[in-house]
Amino acid sequence: MSKMKLHAVQFLLLLAFAFAQAKEYECQNNVKIDNFCLISQFYGGSETACKMRFPNHTAIKLQFPRIENLSARIAYNMRKVINLDISNGYVRNIYIKPELVFLRATNCELKKLYIDDRAPNQLEELYLSKNELSQLPENLRHLENLSMLDLSHNYIEFFDMGELHDLKFLSIVDVSYNRLKVVFAADTVQLPDLVFLNLKHNSLTAMHISHWETPILNELDVSYNQLSHVAKFPQKLPGMVSANFEQNPLTCSWLRETTKLLEAKNATFTSSLTTCVEPNRLYQSKETFIHELEMKDLLRANILEIARNLTEAEIDVDDKIDDIFCRIMGGV
Structure with a gap:
């Protein structure tokens, strides 16, 4: 061979x-x-x-x-x-x-x-x-x-909207169920086709939208986070139609103002009105809270007296009194 x-x-x-x-x-x-x-x-x-x-x-x-x-x-x-x-x-x-x-x-x-x-x-x-x-x-x-x-x-813990800048066809973004703490943008972010942003179930404490250029963003879900407010919302988002802020510790003043702004444009706003926080209540004087405790003791004494007259027996009503008192004072 x-x-x-x-x-x-x-x-x-x-x-x-x-x-x-x-x-x-x-x-x-x-x-x-x-x-x-x-x-x-x-x-x-x-x-x-x-x-x-x-x-x-x-x-x-x-x-x-x-x-x-x-x-x-x-x-x-x-x-x-x-x-x-x-x-x-x-x-x-x-x-x-x-x-x-x-x-x-x-x-x-x-x-x-x-x-x-x-x-x-x-x-x-x-x-x-x-x-x-x-x-x-x-x-x-x-x-x-x-x-x-x-x-x-x-x-994911941090979401820089700038990473999406100028994606002119991007319409839906879903970053729900992550560990987000902050959503931010250092410079202008143009997303002309964005219509839905889903950020629910995270740990958001801050959300900066001042640099967003999202003219037709009409649905935002930030439910189940830790937001107290979002500056320039909804003014910065002219197309907003539906916003879900449920289960966030929102400040009452911001919540009331935001609700009015969205209602004026016939937009829906989902939130928990009963859980909003009045910041000034967090820093009131010592005398205010001592007076509250005195009111609570007086309430307890009156309820116990009524209970004895009705039952002629000692009963434990502390949990009920705490509940009633917190409802009266707003729970803050």
């Missing part, structure tokens, strides 16, 4: 061995009915990334994945995919292929998202709920076609 033939045989053997080691994934559903390709038990490491082969389908759903990095190499092995849905597994890092239009990665223990800022990105919808993100993904502003952003149920 000539040397050239020998090299050819060796090459073919190596090629065959490489293909034998490749991991070829197949659709596990009826693609014609579902219009997507389902792949479960997706796993591998960096050493096998170049050997992964995927069906040539535009929509792929990965269930129960077990992989540290969904790298650029893996992303481009999914040659035709523009809709990618990943759920219920373990994927710590994801590279967003600029050609993607839709990406959902939920309940994956995701910690970091890589957005390519060197190429135009086509992504329109991004869902990253129920993961382990501790901050907003870097380079969000390079997703210039983004219309939907869902970061709910993560561990």
